[in-house]
Amino acid sequence: MLKKFFLTCAGVDKNIVENCGNGEQNKFVGIGATVFFTAVMATIAGSYALFTVFDNAYAAISFGLVWGLLIFNLDRFIVSTIKKTGSRLNELLQASPRIILAVIIAVVISKPLELKLFEKEINQVLLTEKIQMTIDTKAQIAQQFSPEIEKIASEISSLKQEITLKELETNTLYESYIAEAEGRKGTKKLGKGPVYQEKRQKHDASLIALKQLKIDNLEKIKTKETAIVVITDNQKLAEQKSEPIIANYDGLMARVNALGKLPWLPSFFIFLLFLAIETSPIIAKLLAPKGEYDFKLEDTETAIKTWVQQQVQQRKQMLNADIIIDNKVYKDISEEEELYTYKQKIARDLMKLQADSFYKKQQKML
Structure with missing residues (x-):
């Protein structure tokens, strides 16, 4: 079997x-x-x-x-x-x-x-490629979000710097009117005179402006920090979306490429x-x-081929014989007087019919 x-x-x-x-x-x-x-x-x-x-x-x-x-x-x-x-x-x-x-x-x-x-070696190559793809993908995503984050961070830094400068200005005014009261600077007269009062008013006004500036800027800073958090969350979301794609980088083409490495x-x-x-x-x-099989197969195939050739040759001979016989038969018939007389009569009748038909057509036209 x-x-x-x-x-x-x-x-x-x-x-x-x-x-x-x-x-x-x-x-x-x-x-x-x-x-x-x-x-x-x-x-x-x-x-x-x-x-x-x-x-x-x-x-x-x-x-x-x-x-x-x-x-x-x-x-x-x-x-x-x-x-x-x-x-x-x-x-x-x-x-x-x-x-x-x-x-x-x-x-x-x-x-x-x-x-x-x-498979194990290919998995190691794919793991290395996935790690590199993760790093490259995070870098590409960071390029999309980092400029906006840096811009907002710069604005926050400017707002904080503005508060710091105002604090420095207020502290300078405070030191100025204290020194005036103690007689160390300014008029160098001990006591709270008119100059002292003027410097004190400037300090108080600057202190009020500082408090208001802190309220305004801290509110702006809070808003901008919230915006940074939102952008950072969007960045992390984009990274999370790319993770399954990288994790599924394990198809046939990826493995063939890894095998090539x-x-x-x-x-x-x-x-x-x-x-x-x-x-x-x-x-x-x-x-x-x-071998024996090849000889027997060749014998069978050549026998069939020979038989087909014989059949084709016989058909050709039969066709040639039929053509010769037909030529001879029709040649003999063409020499018979009876057939000639009959065809002559038929041709005469046909020509009469043609002449009558032509005469009728000419008569209608006139």
Whole structure:
């Protein structure tokens, strides 16, 4: 049962191969097994590749089965269409397009398994990239919000500086009228004279203005600090929105790119392994000598080809014979007096009818 299955996978003619020896049958069983297991590996690779994209096991398995059947059909077609001609050069030229196709298939089915085999290393590369993406994203978001925050902070600093300058001015006026009262500066007369009163009034007025300035500026500072808090919250919200996008940076393309950043030699050897598996049925057929099955297949095909050529040639001969016979028959008939007299009478009647019809048309026109 298993032997028949692998023979089916090899794409051979069962009616011919069953009449061949065990050695010849075992050769094609091995080729069929290679085709089958290549399709199995393609199914696994395709399922994993789709699972990394959609994270859905049912969809991944379904796609993997379809992909495996496609690869199975292609490999079976490739193996079954290579004919042994006895000439290595002709066989190599015949197989060259199929070898190119096998290389493409090997690349396609090896890449998902490489992603699985180097999953831990790829995860480390992706983690590093995610960290860098987080830093870059925060820097980009900060560039959007930082100018506004810095502008408001500068305005707050100006308001505070204005209060400080006013306090300094008020303190200077306070020191001035105290020094006047003590006789240390100004008129240098001890006591609270007119100059003292004047300086005291300036200080009191400045103190009132300072209190009002503090009330006004502190209210403005509070409003601007609230604006900074709002902008900062918006910045954090933008950063939070980017976090799931960065966290989900784990798709198939991202993993393939991460794989490309790893050392190339292990991936290259895995590719060579799959290339060897994929091309092994073709190489086996090219290297194998022309066997019993090939001779019997060639005999069957040439017999059919000869029969078709015979049928075509017979039809051509029959056509040529019919043409010769028809020419001779019509030539003999054309020489008969009776047929000539009959056709002459018909032609005379037809010309009379034409003349009568022309006369009637001319009569109506007049």
